[in-house]
Amino acid sequence: MALDALTVEVLKEHRKNQLERRLAAGTDYRDNDLVFCQADGSPIHPQVASDRFDRIVQRSGLPRISMKGLRHTHATLALKAGVPVKVVSERLGHASTSFTMDTYAHVLPGMQEDAVVTVANLVARSRVQRAEIERGSNVCSTLLPAALCGCRGGI
DSSP: OOOOHHHHHHHHHHHHHHHHHHHHHGGGOOOOOOSSOOTTSOOOOHHHHHHHHHHHHHHHTOOOOOHHHHHHHHHHHHHHTTOOHHHHHHHHTOSOHHHHHHHTGGGHHHHHHHHHHHHHHHHHHHHHHHHHHHTTOOGGGGTSOHHHHOSSOOO
């Protein structure tokens, strides 16, 4: 899964600390190949992880949000930012994009409006470019290859 550079650095530091704890535990360490575990390598109980997360959020001064809520927020923000549904679906581990679409359909109305405006702007720009071409101008050269627009410029 793709991660931003800051997250990668934080995880590298976490891994370094984890390896130090592993060495300190010696033969008592239970290697379960977990990213997040107890000091002895054993799994963290889900409720313990949730409780720790809640305390971190509370200390941060941010509004309360569950880990599941954080996941939904990630998906919603990604979709609103124009990240393709296929990518969001893969990041969430959904079996199909249709499940993602059904789950996050509430995000799509605004996206539909944005898409309409974007396409309308492209059509309007295309009309202006066509008019400029007919007048002999070369304004389309920054947007279209010469083979498509017929001008001498092109990309």
